């Protein structure tokens with residue numbers, strides 16, 4: 001980084017929601033052409049600070065300068081005019097339109113009639129992608145494309161509006177490995193063009209890979225800003241969590257009895273066109289890790305096991321008894337729980353309170369027995385909130401108002417509250433902060449130690465390797481490898497197995 005100057009400066013920013021201060025006197029500066037990581041625990045205020053910069057929220061007090069000049073950002077339009085671009089986590093694209101139409105939506109190049117000229121939009125989109133040096137077909141309909149292309153479309157859209165600062169809020173959460181690598185290459189090229197990037201992530205390795213500096217927020221306050229060459233990962237983790245924590249990423253061999261009756265056994269399962277002949281046995285106390293590329297059928301397998309998608313073939317056994325699971329209620333009655341990947345859509349009723357969300361599966365259970373009294377409900381929910389460290393100012397307010405990571409904790413707490421025998425976790429640590437991540441891994445281990453069976457889907461290999469007793473590799477809906485953890489040498493050999501390269 002040189003002295004090219006300050007691209008964005010936010011000073012003494014204060015913001016409260018309903019009387020609760022979530023940003024207190026925060027200073028934040030980004031240099032021209034730098035990648036600046038914004039880190040902090042779940043609920044620390046990262047997204048809120050960035051929503052202020054984007055004009056989504058207004059601050060209670062404080063000031064913003066762009067390229068050294070004071071600006072007033074009172075709306076998304078004003079933020080755009082000031083050169084701020086956003087790559088949304090929940091994408092803002094219209095799926096039924098083409099890539100080009102999406103990029104120029106709202107300010108499409110107009111023909112003489114005043115209508116959108118599709119041909120002009122396609123031409124300019126091609127130019128943009130050529131400048132970005134990425135291959136995207138401007139005529140493709142967005143709905144037909146994968147997440148990585150949605151993201152590239154969002155970036156092109158921001159660049160078409162002359163964004164000079166791009167905000168990326170956990171951009172790799174839904175990307176495959178090679179897509180992440182491609183995104184990082186693109187970030188490098190944008191940086192060379194003098195574009196500044198504010199990069200929010202909970203993944204330490206990514207931060208070290210692409211960021212020049214890091215700012216850490218803790219509980220709504222600015223804690224530090226440092227060059228990454230001047231801080232160690234341990235210092236960053238301690239800064240984010242507020243205390244020293246032990247890394248949970250070291251593999252410890254755990255014992256379970258593979259000779260006894262399995263808790264869950266799958267024989268030649270089929271479902272839709274993504275699950276083709278999957279067999280496995282899950283024993284009490286065992287953790288099975290499911291590895292595979294995006295689209296390999298991991299999530300579809302989880303959905304089929306939990307009765308969300310229909311099984312079209314094969315048999316399921318719970319404790320040796322053949323069962324048919326036609327819907328999630330039946331799955332729950334057989335002692336299964338699923339923590340879904342898409343927490344917002346499937347895991348939560350966003351407009352209901354934190355408390356009601358926590359109690360939902362418990363209420364289902366109590367239909368046979370006594371109803372949960374209001375008082376018992378309050379007690380159980382506050383127990384879960386404190387056990388899982390959910391940061392919720394008011395348990396009776398909608399869960400939608402929680403930060404992303406805290407929503408994830410509510411999903412976890414909600415299902416663990418049902419005390420299932422078999423727990424299927426689909427990317428349980430996506431979006432949670434590093435402190436919570438190690439708590440979740442520790443929790444998975446202790447649930448297994450207590451005799452539960454766990455199926456863990458994760459795209460983070462270190463995590464899979466740290467907790468799994470066995471790893472199944474899925475490809476095109478079929479199990480291509482089924483290996484005890486101790487027989488996997490390292491991350492690289494797992495990666496090769498996932499890609500179908502065998503030595």
Ligand SMILES: Nc1ncnc2c1ncn2[C@@H]1O[C@H](COP(=O)(O)OP(=O)(O)OP(=O)(O)O)[C@@H](O)[C@H]1O
Pocket residue numbers: 017018022040041042043044045046047048049391392393401402403404405406431433
């Ligand atoms: N619209 C809102 N109304 C009320 N409270 C809100 C609103 N938006 C955010 N908050 C609260 O502000 C705090 C900061 O949330 P924010 O989303 O900025 O956290 P974050 O650092 O992005 O966390 P995460 O890593 O989990 O995404 C949280 O306690 C959250 O519940």
Ligand SMILES: [Mg+2]
Pocket residue numbers: 046047048403404405
């Ligand atoms: Mg956030």
